[in-house]
Amino acid sequence: MSQRTLISPAQLARPRGKIVYWTVFAVVVTGFTLVFLGPLYWMISSGFKDSQEVVQTPPTWVPKSFSPGNYSHAWEVMDLSTLLLNTLYYAFGALAFQLVLDVAAAYSLSRLRPVFGKAILGMMLATLMIPATVLVVPQYLTVLDVPIVQRNLLNSPWAIWLPSVTNAFNIFLLKRFFDSIPQELLDAAAMDGASPMRVLWSVVLPISRPVLGVVSIFAVVGIWKDFLWPMLTLPDPSKQTLNVGIYSLSNGVPVNVLIAALTIASIPTLLLFLVFQRNIMSGLTAGGLKG
Template identity: 70%
Template sequence: MSDTRTLVNPAQLNRTLYRAALILVVVAFTLAFLGPLYLLVTGGLKGTTESIQTPPTFYPHHIEASNYSDAWSRLNIAHLLLNTLWYAFGALAFQLVLDVAAAYSLSKLRPALGNAILGLMLATLMIPAMVLVVPQYLTVLDLPLIHQNLLNSPWAIWLPSVANAFNIYLLKRFFDSVPQELLDSAAIDGAGPLRTLLSIVLPMSRPIIGVVSIFALVNVWKDFLWPLLAEPDPTRQTLNAGIYSLSLGVPENVLIAASAISAVPTVIFFLIFQRSIMSGLTAGSLKG
């Protein structure tokens, strides 16, 4: 039977349809992710009446760029930004020390019931965060054993963020890939567990430590409910909670501009470190 000739090669047609479908999917997801950011930024450029108009306008008919400067000054965003940086980097410091120690112990020191402890840690990831708000608040209100009230102090933000089961799991998974021969060689040379961790394991773990650091900073930055409860004083709150607390009497368009300002650092942070995030998440083996 002779081959049937057509104007369009079926294989070429399939490739064209595949590329067209791929482009449509990529465009749809791009619009889904960038659309809210576009509406947020342009909403801060609208006048008061236009910002509450129904249905909303797709673009500002009369641009009022002064909304951003008004939001910066009226909501004291510079001070709230410093608060957020203080809480975020403090939480990062505690997480790097305690989560790295916990992951290294579970991975290389192999304590008794280590697998059971890890399983219980991972089980906490199945609990919705909202369920933990009340017991967590009661804990910082009257810290067990020492009976200290941690409200309106940085410890109310730092301590709950320390035991991060997801970060411990990421670190342990990476530590598991470190060859045991390196640790045995260090032990033969007289290095103890702490010296081995500081001199051998941590220098090899920069990718995953970078990922954990990014997650720690972003988690504190984007959190809203807990800083609002743990820091009742608006002057001590994080950026998102402080904007909400100081929003009384502030026009809608100025609040939208303030929300856009608060989103800028995390977007820039992700764009700068996206390669580090992906490389750290996929780092689980060592090249010889």
Template identity: 65%
Template sequence: MGTRTLVSRVQLNRPRGRIIYWSVLGLTVLVFTLVFLGPLYMMITGGLKSTQEAIQDPPTLYPHHVQASTYHTAWTQLNLAKLLLNTLIYAFGALLFQLVFCISAAYAFSKLRPILGNAILGAMLATLMIPAMVLIVPQYITAISLPFIHINLLNTPWAIWVPSVAAAFNIFLLKRFFDSIPQELLDAAGIDGAGPLRVLWSIVLPMSRPIVSVVSIFALVAVWKDFLWPLLVEPDPTKQTLNAGIYSLSQGVPENVLIAASAISAAPTIIFFLFFQRNIMAGLTAGSLKG
């Protein structure tokens, strides 16, 4: 039997059916392309416009007088090099902590099976139902005075690194992948004398590179795109991330310069996705092993 599709082969073999099919398909692709790439195009070209043209209503579709120097002005006037360095430090620090704690938690839930492990995992996943804005106040109070040790984390990288560890979704993704690893491999390693940590390091992690890559990308992008939390816990503009720093230093800055700064801040994540899109798709679809 042939593969069932939305449009039958008989209809596609007819001239009218082919015309309708390709017309609908082309229109759909065009609409979605405009929806997703339209704002990006307007942001990039907005940084090439003059101030008057950037604030013009209705906006122009392309810059009538290209001013490429606006990007250089945004880079120097808003000190984007420093903000970019801050963001890289925060992002890769959060990535390190997430990999250590999320992989450990997922491995424990999947293979070590602690007492009440399912209940704890269920409680962690339940936090995904809570809107992020609701947690801002308790997280801020916790950052002001860390429980038991009473340390103020404000204006330090720890204020961004510590909350990033609580990534229930990443733990769930890792656990689901670890569940697909045959228990026989781990039992064989245990018979050879390997402990739980050695099994994790030598067997589980090498087989989990696709999902670890996806979790790493999620961790980096989460810190990169975050705005409100870095703005609250890093009040010093020189220590803020790109998004928060651009907002803090935006007073008196022309509109076209701000648009250019926004385009610069978005460029690394776009380039990062273009280079690692195969890893992202492979990691999201990975979850089973062929014997």
């Protein structure tokens, strides 16, 4: 049985149908391209303009005064190398904790089936309905004076790592993927004498690379784009992240240099998406069907 579409194959085979189809297709693709790439082009081109041209009205689409030195000036004045290294340190530290603890939580809920496992999963998913801003105050008070150990974690990477570990969405994503793994495969490993930890390490993790890649990208991007929490917990300028550092130094910097710094700050996440976009889509759809 043929699939139903907006335009039947007979109409599409006619010359008029082809013209209408390709015209609509070109308009839609061009429109979406301008919507998504327009702001990106404006940001990159504004980094090459001087301070007067970048604020003039109406704006110029092509820089009249081409100044590539704005990017090198922004790199030196705002000390972007230090901010970039700080952000990478926080991001990959959070990634390591999430991969270890979230995978363990998802695997236990999926395969070890603990008592009240469904209730625990339901309470985890319920936290997704709580706005992140509501948790800022209790999290800050906890970081300010951690219970039991009585330690202040301000200006410490632990203030960034610990709140990012328990990510309910990543745990649910991993659990759905682990649920789709055939039980016969795990039973065969168990019959060969493999412990649950060995099954996880030697069987489950090697075939879970797509979803692990998605979780890794989400973890890195989540730390990279976060602003409010690092601003509260990292008051020391030498330990701030990229977004917070640029914001702190933005008052005494020309607008064109500031835009150049923002462009540099957005390049790593753009490259991460362009390189791993197939992994993101395959990982998000993985586990949707069992078998």
